[in-house]
Amino acid sequence: MTVSNPTAFCASHAQAVAELLGETRQAQFDGLAGATATMFGCPIGAISVVECDRQWFKAVTDPSICEMPVEQSICRHAFDGTDLLVVEDLTKDARFSANPLVTDGGMRFYAGRPIWVRIGQDSDLVPIGALCMVDFVPRSFSAQERQTLEQLGLAAQSLVQAAIDAALAERSAERLTELLAEQQRSHRQLRQGEKIAGFGTWRLCLADNRVEWSDQVYAIHEVPKGQEEMLEDALSFYPPSDRAILSAAVDQAIATGRPYDLEVDFITACGRQRRVRAMGEVELDQGRTVALIGVFQDVTERYRLEQALIHKANTDELTGLASRRRFNESFDAKTYAPLASGSDVALLLIDLDRFKEANDRFGHAVGDELLVKTAQVLSAPWLNDSFAARLGGDEFVLLITDPALVADLETVIQRLLDQLRLSPSGDSTFMVSGTIGAVRLRDTMIDRERATHMADQSLYKAKERRRGSAVLSDRGRDIWLPREAATESVSQAA
Numbered sequence: 001m002t003v004s005n006p007t008a009f010c011a012s013h014a015q016a017v018a019e020l021l022g023e024t025r026q027a028q029f030d031g032l033a034g035a036t037a038t039m040f041g042c043p044i045g046a047i048s049v050v051e052c053d054r055q056w057f058k059a060v061t062d063p064s065i066c067e068m069p070v071e072q073s074i075c076r077h078a079f080d081g082t083d084l085l086v087v088e089d090l091t092k093d094a095r096f097s098a099n100p101l102v103t104d105g106g107m108r109f110y111a112g113r114p115i116w117v118r119i120g121q122d123s124d125l126v127p128i129g130a131l132c133m134v135d136f137v138p139r140s141f142s143a144q145e146r147q148t149l150e151q152l153g154l155a156a157q158s159l160v161q162a163a164i165d166a167a168l169a170e171r172s173a174e175r176l177t178e179l180l181a182e183q184q185r186s187h188r189q190l191r192q193g194e195k196i197a198g199f200g201t202w203r204l205c206l207a208d209n210r211v212e213w214s215d216q217v218y219a220i221h222e223v224p225k226g227q228e229e230m231l232e233d234a235l236s237f238y239p240p241s242d243r244a245i246l247s248a249a250v251d252q253a254i255a256t257g258r259p260y261d262l263e264v265d266f267i268t269a270c271g272r273q274r275r276v277r278a279m280g281e282v283e284l285d286q287g288r289t290v291a292l293i294g295v296f297q298d299v300t301e302r303y304r305l306e307q308a309l310i311h312k313a314n315t316d317e318l319t320g321l322a323s324r325r326r327f328n329e330s331f332d333a334k335t336y337a338p339l340a341s342g343s344d345v346a347l348l349l350i351d352l353d354r355f356k357e358a359n360d361r362f363g364h365a366v367g368d369e370l371l372v373k374t375a376q377v378l379s380a381p382w383l384n385d386s387f388a389a390r391l392g393g394d395e396f397v398l399l400i401t402d403p404a405l406v407a408d409l410e411t412v413i414q415r416l417l418d419q420l421r422l423s424p425s426g427d428s429t430f431m432v433s434g435t436i437g438a439v440r441l442r443d444t445m446i447d448r449e450r451a452t453h454m455a456d457q458s459l460y461k462a463k464e465r466r467r468g469s470a471v472l473s474d475r476g477r478d479i480w481l482p483r484e485a486a487t488e489s490v491s492q493a494a
Contacts, residue, residue, distance in 0.1 A: 017119060017128050020167040021049065021058060021160065028159055028306040029059035032131070034325070036152055036312040037061045040111075040145065042133040047115070047156055048075040049129040058129070058160070072101055075130040078114040084146055084153075084376070085130070086111045088367055089138035109135035113153025117161045120168065131156035155305060169199055173295045174278065178371040199295040203283070204231060206254065206291055220276065220298045239265050246278060253292060257282050263299065275303040316390040318368055319375035325376075327389035331448040334387055334399055335441065344406045345399065348413070349437045349455040350378070350420070352394035353467040358424065360433055366424045369450050370432055377419045383412075397452075410481060413438055413470045417483040421468070433460060433483075434470035440474045 013151075029047050037045030046060035055075060056067035056101040070076060072095060078085035087110045090096040101107045112132030116125040131153045200216030218225045221237060235243050242264035249260040259281035266276040280294030314326035322330070335345050352374060359367040374396060378388035384402040391397055398416075405412050413436055420434030437459025441451055454473055461478060462471040470481040 001311065017049065017051075017117075017164070020119070020164045021128075022167075023056060023058070025059065026163075028302075031306060031310040031313050032152070032156055032159060033059035034061055035309045036131060036133055036149075038313055038323075038325075038347065039152075042109075044134040046132055046134075047129065047160070048073075048112075048132060050076045050079075050127070055129075068101070072099055074099070074107075074110050075114075075132055076113055078112045078130045078132075079127040083109065084113050084149060086146065088140055091138075106136045107134050108138045108389065109141075111141055111149055113149050113156070115157045115160055117154065117164055119156065119164060126478055128160065136396045154337070155309070158305070159302070169295075169297075170279075173199060173201075197238075197257075199297050201295050202293070204250070204280075204292040208287065208385060217296050220268070220274070220296060222270045222272070237266055239267065243343050250280065250292065253280055253282055254289060257289065263303070274298055275300045292357065316375075319372055319390050321375050321379065321396070321425065322387065322389035324391045325390065327387070327391070327399075328448060331399070331451070334401060335451075338401050338403075339441065339443070343401075343403050345401045345441045346406050346409050346412075347439050347441060347451050347455045348398040348400065348416075349452070349459045350374075350396040350398065350416075350434045351459060351463070352420075353394075353433045354430075354434055355394040355432055359431065361430070362424055369424060370422055373422045374420065374434070377416065377422075380419075397455075409438070409474075410472065410479065411471060413481050414483065417468065417470055417481065421483075435462050435467050436470035436481075437462055438472040439469060440472065 033045040033047055037046075037091070038041065044060065044062050045064070046065070047058045049056055049058055050070060050073055053070055054067050055070055055073040057065060074085075074087075074090075077095060087093050087096060090102045090108055090110060096102055096110075099107075110132065112130035114127050116120055116127050126428050131149070133149075200218075200220055201214040202217050203212040204210075205212070207472045209231045211231060211234045213221070213229065215225060218227075223229075235247055238246055246262060246264055249262055252258055253260055259279070261277070261279045263275060263277050264345055266274045268274060275298075277299050278294065278296040279296075280292045282289045283291040283293050299473065303489050314323055315321070316331075338345050340446055352370065355367065355370065371390070371394065374394075375388070375390065378386075378396055378398050382402070383398075386402065386405070387399040389397050400406055400409070400412070417434060421431055422433075423429075423431045437455045437457065439451060439454040439458055458471040458478065462469050462480070465471070465480055466482060468483055472479040472481060
């Protein structure tokens with residue numbers, strides 16, 4: 001493996017990398033940066049790109065961080081080798097102790113895995129940045145953590161390489177289209193372009209709706225080479241919803257001349273489920289559209305990695321419920337439709353009582369068991385697709401949108417209070433309970449912060465009255481719901 005030095009990279013490759021990657025945020029990079037920060041409990045996770053005069057971020061969990069002068073870059077020091085750069089206390093390292101990020105920004109811990117890529121099929125490996133994390137307190141970094149960061153760094157390197165390869169392939173595909181128009185779709189040049197770009201190519205003749213495929217497209221479809229296909233046959237490989245999307249894109253391209261670039265699900269002739277990228281544009285003959293031509297790629301493995309990383313970032317690992325981040329992202333989408341249609345929704349905050357005592361008395365394994373049991377209560381089928389999330393520690397949230405449940409909200413809360421009385425396995429003498437702060441929401445203009453604040457106030461009032469009870473805020477009044485008794489109004493707005 002040939003590796004270029006950082007100086008040579010800055011001189012000859014920095015601009016090319018920036019153009020190929022682009023500075024637009026993308027879900028797969030954001031997902032990996034977020035998963036890295038979450039996995040290690042660091043406030044900042046990022047994928048950095050180092051150029052000659054600056055460092056910028058393809059992904060970073062803190063959106064206020066955009067770029068910095070290259071002189072302040074810590075990531076560039078990771079280029080001194082191919083191993084991790086871990087600095088457990090930046091103030092004690094002569095390379096960084098005077099760095100404004102340390103003296104003014106308060107950074108104390110850094111760990112990064114350099115990212116090396118090839119910019120072109122025959123190029124040497126060059127460093128372009130790092131998958132890194134930052135904390136504002138010194139911390140130790142174990143051998144297991146180093147191994148985990150190395151694995152995540154390899155995933156980041158694969159994602160960056162895939163993005164660069166895709167950009168290069170897209171440029172090659174554009175050039176390929178020009179060659180096809182200029183030289184009457186020369187099959188020799190088509191095969192050469194396909195080999196260089198790593199994509200399969202296709203052509204749809206509008207005169208008879210027949211589809212021509214290159215060798216690679218046949219391979220992706222798992223269809224014998226040379227078998228003639230009609231457009232309807234080609235579309236049959238897609239599930240109905242994706243077939244409709246692709247068919248609409250084809251029709252629009254023919255009608256308007258607008259190209260398309262889609263990722264859709266796909267089922268091969270052998271029944272294998274795949275994810276493919278389909279690109280198409282019109283072919284003109286004396287100004288008249290005569291065909292569609294395009295490229296076709298199997299992106300299944302990259303797509304699965306992206307989805308796994310996004311799922312990990314959005315899911316609480318212990319309970320399987322949504323994470324705080326997922327709740328924050330989903331609140332508006334899940335509440336807008338019912339509120340806009342005139343239906344109420346309900347937001348419940350739940351705290352486990354005596355949870356710290358359970359941890360201290362029985363150990364964290366029992367504490368984890370109680371958290372899992374709580375999650376099972378909040379995701380039970382009778383709650384009819386209510387959205388449950390773990391906010392952290394022993395704090396949970398439940399968003400109820402089902403009209404029948406919201407209409408009988410007091411009964412729902414009473415049932416939850418009863419089911420949240422939980423004991424560890426093997427010791428029924430000890431029991432935790434759940435205290436609930438609930439609010440019925442009726443206003444489409446209310447945002448997540450305001451709704452959560454109202455529910456938190458109700459939770460505080462319930463704790464003041466009695467642990468293991470609930471307070472429901474509804475139309476300006478508070479209704480106290482002790483577990484043992486019927487509902488009781490405790491305060492009424494004037």
